[in-house]
Amino acid sequence: MNHLKQQVLNKMKQNQLKITKQREVLIDLLIKHRDTYLDITKIDQLMRQTFPSMSYNTVYRNLKQLEEAGLLEQNNQMGHAMVKVICEFDHHHHFICQNCGIVTELKECPMSIYQSQIPGAEILSHQFVLEGLCQNCSNCKSKEN
C-alpha cells in the first residue's frame, strides 16, 4: 500500500475514525488527485461512481472529519468553487495553475518579515497562494493567439 495512504489511515485511527468502504474510496480518490484541488461536488460525483446511492451527507461529513483530523487542506481559489485537497505533512505553500489546476509546492515561507508589523498579535495561521498559468498552459495559450 501507498505510503501516504498508510499515514492517512494511521492518523484516522488515532482520531477514532473507522475505516469504512466509503472512506477508503474517498482517501484513494484524494490521494490519486493529490496534486490538484478538487471541488467538493466533483468529489461527490466521483464517489457516486462507486456508491451510486450514497447519502449526500457522507462526503460532507467525511471531508469535515478528515479536515478536523488535520488530513485535508481547504482552498477557495479558482472561481467561487469550494475545493479541498489532501494534506501534506509539512509546511509549504502553493502555486496553482488557473487553467489546469495543477499545484506546485513552493519552498520558502515568507513569514519572518511580518511579526514585527503587528506587535502583540498572535499569528495562528497563514495562507499564501500564487496563481497563474503553469509553463505548460502558458505555452498552449500563446499558441492559441
Place this chain on the structure above:
Amino acid sequence: MNHLKQQVLNKMKQNQLKITKQREVLIDLLIKHRDTYLDITKIDQLMRQTFPSMSYNTVYRNLKQLEEAGLLEQNNQMGHAMVKVICEFDHHHHFICQNCGIVTELKECPMSIYQSQIPGAEILSHQFVLEGLCQNCSNCKSKEN
C-alpha cells in the same frame, strides 16, 4: 463626501454602472466596514434594514459587478463563509483577526523570492493572508482562562 466614496463612484461611472439608491447604501456600508471582511449574507441583511423588500439578486448582482469593476476584494478565510471587502487602490496584504475580523494591512510583499522556483510559469495573482488574534482579542482571551 468621503474621498474613497468619490473614487468608487467615479470608477462606477467609468464602467457604465448607474448610481442607484441601493448601490449607494451598499457602497456606504462597504466603506463603513472597510477594515473588515463581510459575509455576503451579512451585507444582504444590513441592506434589508434600509430596503426591507429588496430582491435577493440585488446584492449578489451588485457585488459581482463591483468586483468586475475592480472595486472589491474577495476572501474565503474565517470558516467557510464567503466574504467581500472594498478594494484599496494599491497592492498590499492582510492580517485578519479570527475573533473580531479586523484587518491590518501589511507592508511588504514576499513575491520576489518565488519566480525562480516556477520557471516558465506566469504568475497572474497571489493571495497572502495571515490569520490569528489581534492584540486586543489576544488579551481578552488570556483573561478568560
Place this chain on the structure above:
DNA sequence: CTTTAAATGATAATCATTACGATTTATAAT
C-alpha cells in the same frame, strides 16, 4: 461471535445563489 459506538442511507429541510420577465428608475439627449 457478540457488543457497541460510529457511520451510512433515506428523506426532507434549510440556506445560498441564480434565473427571468414585468416594472421602475437613472441618465443623457431633446
Place this chain on the structure above:
DNA sequence: ATTATAAATCGTAATGATTATCATTTAAAG
C-alpha cells in the same frame, strides 16, 4: 423640465449546496 432608453430592481420561483434527523447497517474491540 420632459422624454427616451438602457440598465437596475422587484417579485417570484427554481436551482444547487449543505445540514438535520433517525432508523439501519457496519467496523472494530473484547
